[in-house]
Amino acid sequence: MSKSAFMKAMSLSIGILLCLASVPFAFAQEYSEKNNVAFNESIRHEIYPSENYLYLGQGESSSFSIMFTNNDDKALEIEPRIVPVSGSSDFDESWITISPAKVTVDSGEIQEFDVKVSIPEDASGGENAVYITFTDDIDIYSQLINKMYLSIMVPVEQKLELQTTYISDYVAAGQEYTYTVKMKNVASKTITIDPKITSYDYSFGDFGLDDADIEITAPSTLEPGEVADMVIRVPVPEDATGTYNGYIGMNVEGDDYWYEPQLDLQLTVLQDPSVSYVKTFSTSTKEPITIEVSAYTYSSGSWLRIPPQNEAPSFELSLKYNSSPVKMNLIKTTQTGNIGIGWNYFPTWSNEDGLIYENYGSYYTETYTVPGQIGDWSLEILPKNVQSFEYSISIGDSDKK
16 A cells, blocks of 8 residues: 555544544533533532431431532522432422522532421321432433432331231131231321232132132221221132132321231141051061151141131051051050240230230140061051141160160
């Protein structure tokens, strides 16, 4: 390539690069003109602090200062204003007072603004986010640049307390169950409630229960400090299987949805198996054989339930020695329980008796003995009215030391 051709090519390349480089500037200039803002003249002033986070309850107030430094080469008339942040709770500008409300700030001067935030007694809870902006300067994305971020978290006043937040129970198909849950108005004024049941999508099996079939009875209003009962009636379908999972939203008037008190409801159909569990074992001595089977039962919802009560657990056992049936001798049945004194999970106001015994669960055990022989054995266990069971097989006289 000749020297003159090379120079022409270089000139063309430089020209293209200059054109490309001018595109962002031209875009910014066009954007600024369209929005009536001279972007290249926008000035970022110093604002300290740039953000603040307050946690104030109803009726509380707080004050702080903001230092504004004028970085322009001329005096500015500053009139701070409140701009809500998109997505925050509804905000009332009257909560915030800024002093001075309007002032002239000379070039290079530092101006102090006093900010007072006062939360009314009847304010709703939630997070309120605003900008305190000092000029109308914006960037190419139309975002205010001379501002301070202020977050005000107002706690949600609890209005309704439930005796429990969940019911988990084992039920039988074709039975009707009724649960009573106490509730208390812990607010300082009358509240209204409207309990509604909603099922979750992750129920298992085919429970076959529509939300509309569950009947909820409760007063619509509660006076301050009043304790009342919410009665939940659940008719379990004849062909129900698996579990029902749902929740009762209390719909307390004025509550924010993410703080809405609710009661989870989980019901599991307890089905007795039709096929026995089989355990085979072998013995090498003629020592006597002791067999124990036991079941642990517990339903947290049973404390809130009125009849029907759960049927007692039981077992059908059969034993074979070298394929021949063997008679088993039932020598004892045992019931043991784990009892706590005083509720660990329920609030004290829901206990009318002042002191209550809490059943953490119980064991039911059957003990059998048979004479020992050398050979092969087969034990069949058919449980009834149990959630799970355990067994043990002991070879030898347990009383011998």
